[in-house]
Amino acid sequence: MQDFDVVIIGGGPIGIACGLEAKKQGLTYVIIEKGPIVNSLFNYPINMQFFSSSEKLEIDDIPFISKEAKPKRNEALEYYRRIVTSNQLNIHLFEKVLNVEQKATSFNIKTDKDTYKAKNVIVATGFYDLPNKINVPGEDLPKVSHYYKDPHFYASQKLVVVGASNSAIDAALECWRKGAEVNLIIRGPEVGQRVKYWVRPDIVNRIEEGSIKAYYNSTVKEITESEVVINTLQGEVTLTNDFVLALTGYMPNFDFLEKLGIQLSEDGKRLPTYDPETMETNIPGLFLAGVICGGMETHKWFIENSRIHAPIIMKAIKQKMALEDKTS
Incomplete structure (x- = not known):
């Protein structure tokens, strides 16, 4: 010893x-x-x-x-x-x-x-x-990851990103720029205030112009092989989906x-x-x-x-x- x-x-x-x-x-x-x-x-x-x-x-x-x-x-x-x-x-x-x-x-x-x-x-x-789990049915599917590495992997794919902090926002922007169709699920009313100050205006502008679709005050209800079901203030929404990045910390x-x-x-x-x-x-x-x-x-x-x-x-x-x- x-x-x-x-x-x-x-x-x-x-x-x-x-x-x-x-x-x-x-x-x-x-x-x-x-x-x-x-x-x-x-x-x-x-x-x-x-x-x-x-x-x-x-x-x-x-x-x-x-x-x-x-x-x-x-x-x-x-x-x-x-x-x-x-x-x-x-x-x-x-x-x-x-x-x-x-x-x-x-x-x-x-x-x-x-x-x-x-x-x-x-x-x-x-x-x-x-990772902080979102604890919904389907979270253990192979299409779901709590870690993000390379945007190339998601090119030409329908991607749901869950989260509003730096990791989620970076992933949403990078994957969108590589050709992914990105839906961003945010539990609160806005993009997180701790997001890097040079990145936050970028994501806000992409959302406002419609390049990235953001669902505020929303949570994931269920993940299936081909869809993601979310709860919004306007009711339940179903998104056609290939991959999920649950970047919730x-x-x-x-x-x-x-x-x-x-x-x-x-x-x-x-x-x-x-x-x-x-x-x-x-x-x-x-x-x-x-x-x-x-x-x-x-x-x-x-x-x-x-x-x-x-x-x-x-x-x-x-x-x-x-x-x-x-x-x-």
Whole structure:
């Protein structure tokens, strides 16, 4: 069994930032990632452009140079990949954590490939793994996807996009431009206010000119092999359909957090318990970093404002270790 000061679960930008900081502080560490480097970013749409500018996505003051002020997915992948390789970070890829068990003053971390022992564990797993289901008949049909990758796939097809936030709006516009017939199903009265400011006028104009048909104040009732039935304020509407993109957001793996013993709020936000001064949870030695700190409020934490978690956590770990050395 390999023994570390810190095991970091999640190899996204914040997990990488934690690894860099652990190395800087002279701590033994390993990052465990179930997929490739920055797995969530890898699974973003091919043409995705960030809301944040490149300097706000930087970690550890390592410059991020992009062609435009707001970088695209491929540039981010290159940036974070080079950080991992040039700094020779200890990262184990395509390895899934199955269980974390507390043993006295340490943890045993079991994966599908190995077992580790650590004095401290950081959970930096993000929220992109579990889609928010719309829970209607037909949602499990092969024509339905909760993830969007490439607009070419939907060319010349009748596409229903469900959602009003960035992912749904980007998909609707890109697929329409590649020749898809797009119907947009929006639960509220308008396109989401958090949609990127340079994209929102585009989708509003496409809707107003009739290029993309939007159904406001509407929800999906049923999905069949060839149709989508929606509820609108004017009554039930049936749309002939080839594919459905249900892009209604994602959520953290709360079952995993609860399995670890982390307390979650019961107000629907499911906010995990942690000390903002140290990022330590109600379980001593178990820390949270990144977007997962926001529970269901997935817009609360992102790369540019949660990269500070890495130095906060490592400072807390170093202080705790120094105190243990004094009392031992």
